[in-house]
Amino acid sequence: MPHPSSFAEFGLPAPLLRALADAGITxxxxxxxATLPDALAGRDVLGRAQTGSGKTLAFGLALLSALDGGRPRPLRPRALVLVPTRELALQVTEALTPLAKSLGLWCRAVVGGMPFHRQVDGLRRGVDLLIATPGRLSDHVRQGTCVLSDVRHTAIDEADQMADMGFLPQVRAILDLTDRTGQRMLFSATLDGDVDALVRRYLTDPVTHSVAPATASVSTMDHHVLLVSREDKPAVVAEVAARDGRTIMFVRTQRQVDRLAKTLRALGVRAGALHGGKTQGARNRVLGEFRDGGIPVLVATDVAARGIHVDGVSLVVHVDPPADSKDYLHRAGRTARAGESGTVVTMVTHDQQRTVLRLTERAGVRPTRTKVRPGHVELVRITGARPPTGEPVIEREPPAQTRRALRPRPGRDSRFAANRGRARAPRRPARAQSRVA
Known part of the structure; x- marks a missing residue:
């Protein structure tokens, strides 16, 4: 039976179809x-698909359609989406909020690194669809600020990454609190090991849809190994970073991320750094600038990059080769998203060749190997490399509200600790504000 070729064929609510059309999604x-007909029918769904394949709307449209017409109770969401990272949670929320509004539904995110009390306020006002990371949601459950017994529709996204990051015990505890008779959908690039155990325990007679292999052998993705000497590598990396187009560069440690981003900015490349050691506000700001084109190059670690779901990334560069084939596939999945084309390049020095060859074989990839030097014609052909301008990029100061947020809070700094017990002087009465018509 052929799959529907337009969203209108799914029988979605009319306001939802209009919102999709307004966003240019037809x-x-x-x-x-593949999955929407079964998901809309209320079946449990198991979807195997790589990142960037459009999973957010696959579960999002089904959840919103199921919620149409109901009302949430305070602190009791009606549907839940679990994702492994804060960045992904915020991106899913951003994608689904306009669609939820078209139906008069409230969609909110609950993630770590953001003000807890604001999340409580939002939950008290009522949430139809809650998008959450397991850690922060567990905190709310423990404190009684979120009750999950009204959740009848649950989606788990990037389940394999959830397993890799050690979140499955929390995921299981959360699922145990939701309505056992409700609908559950799970999406993952791979369906083995711990993910398979999760499926067998929590999904009832699921319909399985597999639309992509669990490798990076996507037809729109080119893979290259660039053989480079240790002496030439810094210059080659700089020339690749100076290319036109959106680029993500991976290194292994947080310190290396900061060092490389700083080096690139000194050479005239607008580069941003993303790693788990940064505040959530700083991570959001860098990702926002990368998405908006303010910075064309993002330097990241594997862990931080698990939440990078940005379209239009035309080049992924393994400045440091990944630790294993899973990391290779995850990094590679940042490009060639949603049918776009992309290139994946691994920088390899002589002593790394054998390890990288085994790693790419396990990932199901046969990269083209090319020996390059700075300015090499093949380096330019493969990556679009060009010499950086050499004019240092001056880092912009964060907005005033961000600077205030980074200041020490009372009770968290020794300067304030001594004043905790002192009585505060009464405040002066506030001046009456003039009303503006």
């Missing part, structure tokens, strides 16, 4: 066309 991606 034709479903394969994962959406």
């Amino acid at each position: 034709t479903p991606f394969p994962i959406q066309a």
